[in-house]
Amino acid sequence: MKKTFTPEEMEQIENESYEVGIAVGERTERKRIIKLLNLEVSEWLSHDGECDCKTRGEEGLRLIARIEGVDE
Numbered sequence: 001m002k003k004t005f006t007p008e009e010m011e012q013i014e015n016e017s018y019e020v021g022i023a024v025g026e027r028t029e030r031k032r033i034i035k036l037l038n039l040e041v042s043e044w045l046s047h048d049g050e051c052d053c054k055t056r057g058e059e060g061l062r063l064i065a066r067i068e069g070v071d072e
Contacts, residue, residue: 030067037064 005013037060044057 034064034067037067 041057041060041064044053044060047053
């Protein structure tokens with residue numbers, strides 16, 4: 001492996017590392033948001049009665065699909 005790098009090579013390595021870190025962070029946050037939404041949707045869809053929970057649950061499922069890119 002190369003032991004020394006030019007300033008240009010170092011800048012490229014740093015930029016690529018930064019971009020990878022951003023991508024990993026975005027994926028992690030997306031998964032966390034979907035997990036939280038799934039918990040709420042599950043609760044909403046389990047309700048019976050005159051409340052609007054079923055409608056909110058269905059809207060939550062559509063939101064999750066959009067976040068996952070299913071309907072793009």
